[in-house]
Amino acid sequence: MALARIGVKPIQALDTPDDIPSEQCLLNWEMSRDVVSRSHQWNCLIQPLVLVEVVQDPIIPPDPTPAATAWAPLTAYAAGAYVRYGDPAYLYQALIANVSTAVFTNDLTSGFWFQTDIGNTSPFGDCDGENYASGWAFKYQLPEDCLLVVALNDRPCEGREEDFEIMGSCLYTDEERAIIKYVQAVDDTTRYDALFTECLVLHLAAAIATVLRQDDTSISIGFARLYLVALGKARAKDGGEKRPRRFDPVANSRFVGSRFWSTNR
Numbered sequence: 001m002a003l004a005r006i007g008v009k010p011i012q013a014l015d016t017p018d019d020i021p022s023e024q025c026l027l028n029w030e031m032s033r034d035v036v037s038r039s040h041q042w043n044c045l046i047q048p049l050v051l052v053e054v055v056q057d058p059i060i061p062p063d064p065t066p067a068a069t070a071w072a073p074l075t076a077y078a079a080g081a082y083v084r085y086g087d088p089a090y091l092y093q094a095l096i097a098n099v100s101t102a103v104f105t106n107d108l109t110s111g112f113w114f115q116t117d118i119g120n121t122s123p124f125g126d127c128d129g130e131n132y133a134s135g136w137a138f139k140y141q142l143p144e145d146c147l148l149v150v151a152l153n154d155r156p157c158e159g160r161e162e163d164f165e166i167m168g169s170c171l172y173t174d175e176e177r178a179i180i181k182y183v184q185a186v187d188d189t190t191r192y193d194a195l196f197t198e199c200l201v202l203h204l205a206a207a208i209a210t211v212l213r214q215d216d217t218s219i220s221i222g223f224a225r226l227y228l229v230a231l232g233k234a235r236a237k238d239g240g241e242k243r244p245r246r247f248d249p250v251a252n253s254r255f256v257g258s259r260f261w262s263t264n265r
Contacts, residue, residue, distance in 0.1 A: 001197075002204040005223070008212050024208040032204040036196065037183050038147045040235050044193045045186050046150055051140035051178040054170060056132045073102045083113070091116055136165065136172035144169075148183040195234035202227035 003010050008021050014029065016022035037045055068082035068091055077083070081094045085104050098112040107113055132139075142149075149157055152164050153175060164173035171178060186192075192200070206223035213219055 001201045002208065003212075005201065005205045006209050006212055006219070021208075021212055024211055025204070028204060028207040032200060032207055033187075034147055034185060036200045036203050036231075037185060039199075039231060040183075041148065041150045042183060042193075042196050044191055044196060045147075045183045046181050047184045048179065048181050049143060051142065051171060051180060053178075054139045054141050056134060056139045058131050059133060071100065071104050073100050073104075075100045077112075082116075134165075134167065134172045137174045138172070138176065138178070140171045140173070140178040142166070142169050142171055142180075143182070143184075145185040146182045147185050149180050150183060151181040153177070153179050195230070195237060199227060199230050199234055202230055 003021055011022045014022055014026040068084050071083040071085040076099050077094045079094050079097045083092050085092060092113040093116045094112060095114055096112060100107055151157055164171050202223050206220045206227060209219040209223055210217050
């Protein structure tokens with residue numbers, strides 16, 4: 001279809017020897033397919049999957065961290081010592097050497113101690129992402145055919161602050177489980193709907209037109225513009241086929257969100 005748009009005789013196979021149109025289609029097919037697939041959350045290409053966790057290597061401090069002990073009155077502490085105090089117990093580090101008084105609060109306000117989070121890098125939650133170089137608590141392996149993550153744990157990934165980050169072939173998040181919906185690289189053309197096919201045809205035509213017509217880039221630019229127009233129409237139509245979500249005034253409340261993420265909870 002792309003060759004027909006350009007005005008070149010169609011081919012019978014992508015691996016036809018000594019055939020320039022066949023070679024150009026073969027060279028550009030996979031790239032065009034992936035670019036068009038990644039450009040939108042195509043319903044015909046979306047797949048659900050439960051990701052498998054990958055163990056991360058923790059950040060090792062340059063010096064061994066002293067073991068924390070329960071704070072005790074009238075006890076000598078060296079600078080840098082760690083103690084736990086309170087219920088729940090918080091971690092404190094000695095700024096200077098001191099002999100504790102009978103009341104911990106007196107020592108704290110005197111500047112002998114400061115509260116730290118070496119033992120728990122997120123004292124207001126269960127996340128310990130800062131223990132790892134990634135900055136996230138959990139790492140999950142993405143499938144090899146993943147082109148675009150659409151949703152994580154049934155939460156859409158567009159129009160909101162992201163709950164994850166993709167680095168390399170892995171997804172990093174603070175979620176203890178990761179169930180995703182993703183756009184899959186699909187070779188089976190019987191799964192393509194008409195709108196996706198139209199966009200793919202135009203993108204492929206734009207990629208090979210200049211070589212096959214042996215002229216300037218004006219034809220390729222024309223096909224690229226047509227591709228963008230077709231892509232916009234396809235996004236609008238495809239988006240109307242998604243599952244409607246019931247409006248949740250609590251989940252969508254900025255006030256509730258600010259209270260949830262605040263440290264005052």
